[in-house]
Amino acid sequence: MFQNIGEILFMFWRTLLAMPQVFRQRQKVFEQLFEIGNRSLLMACILSLFIGGVVALQSGPVLVERGIGNALGGLVGISLAKELAPVMMSVLIAGRIGSAMAAEIGSMRVYQEIDALRTMNINPIHYLVLPRILAISVALPTLVLFAILVGWLGGGFVSVVNHRIAISFQTFFSNLKEVVEVKDVINGLIKSFVFAVMIGTVSCHQGLTTIGGPRGIGRSVTKAVVNSIVLILIADYYLTRFLLVIDHD
Amino acid sequence: MTDAPTHSIGVQVRGLRKSYDEQPVLKGIDLKIERGxxxxxxGPSGSGKSVLLRHVIGLEDxxxxxxxxxxxxxxxxxxxxRFRLAMVFQSGAxxxxxxxxxxxxxxxxxHRLKKPDEIDRVVTEKLEFLGLRGVKHKMPSELSGGMKKRVAIARALVIDPQLxxxxxxxxELDPLSTITIGEEILALKERIHVTSLVxxxxxxLAFGVADRIAIMSEGEILFTGTPDEVRxxxxxxxxxxxxxxxKFNASSQSA
Known part of the structure; x- marks a missing residue:
């Protein structure tokens, strides 16, 4: 992955330069948005419902034992908004959408469809990469927003029904409202936007550089997913530090 | 050939060399293809023919x-x-x-060259030109190998190619489909005077359609001439x- 970082950045730069083509490619952007957003929404909601529930289940009893059970709403709220929803959704989307992007573009490369585009003077960056990166950059933060809200609901539900926590829905959400600020949610959305660009760029690059037959496509898909997840986790650390510095300023 | 309309273009290949992983694939190719x-x-498989073709259309440097x-x-x-070039790929692509x-x-x-209804008209016209009626709304996976090749030719014709x-x-085509494709290549030469590199x-196919034939082996052109000269x-x-x-192989093995 790291030996190709220059190529990946160059492809991203070419995609940025192609931005004026967005209006012309709007149909493909909408198709990709539907593919990424609509088809992943249910999965994202289920995943985040349980993530919120698990965070409440793990931390709730500990807080309650120490007499600070009322702080559970804030804890679940902050951890979901700033960390868990952006990272978990990005990992989910890297697996679901990054793999699909690498497989589709990779098979187009292997079966000479990309060469056919080039012979028609159709730039694969404009035709294939730009709509995908743009769509995932819009869809992932939107999914994360849903995931945050559903995750909070999951956390609140577990806090109410679990007998070792047993705090009211109102207590949970009043504390959440007190602790979580709009900027915390924006913080998570910024992270997810950066992760989305990374997933889109890495997966499209992997697809475009696929060589060999079906085995090559399989290799590209694996690389796209693994590299995206590794990059997400590394970038998460540095983004968190960066956003904390901004936060304190 | 020289009186072919200026619609078509000539191609000249000079001293073309290409290696992959230090393995020479093209070893100094020189060719001149006249207009029209x-x-x-x-040549046999692996002789570098397709690589040469990819260079001519600019897919390889x-x-x-x-x-x-x-x-x-x-x-x-x-x-x-600046020139209108088209390529019909082996798989149709x-x-x-x-x-x-x-x-x-x-x-x-x-390229936004025509309005959608005009594009629709041109597409129907090109498909009919190649004897493909009623396939416009089908997916490529629903077509036979021969039909895919003809659709690929129709796609190439839309460009109004010079080459x-x-x-x-x-x-991968049966003998009857092979004849159909050969006839299409000749028909295009007659109707639109396009230069064709096959x-x-x-x-x-080669002897059926060629004005001239180059024989290629191991990255080199061994001979260029008319079909009769090649024979x-x-x-x-x-x-x-x-x-x-x-038959030749069987007798040579027994010998």
């Missing part, structure tokens, strides 16, 4: 040498874009996510290539 002629490059389209080097920026009609009209739609490159146009190892060539490799068949 059907030029066939024939040579290590050495150059390709001239109507006297202008492909190395100069935008030369390939139709975009599997688009319908046949969308594939054929892709060039016009992406068409065919990469193994009859591979890469194949199919001897029947009369005494070059050992060409004799072997042209006469090889099951």
């Amino acid at each position: 002629e059907v030029f066939v490059i024939m 040579p290590d050495e040498g150059e390709i001239l389209l109507d006297g202008e080097s492909l190395r100069i920026t935008n030369v390939a874009e 139709l975009l599997s996510s688009l319908t046949v009609g969308e594939n054929v009209g892709l060039y016009l739609a992406e 068409i490159l065919y990469d193994e146009p009859t591979s 890469v194949t190892h199919d001897r029947d 009369k060539s005494q070059h050992p490799f060409i004799r072997k290539f042209l006469t090889a068949d099951f």
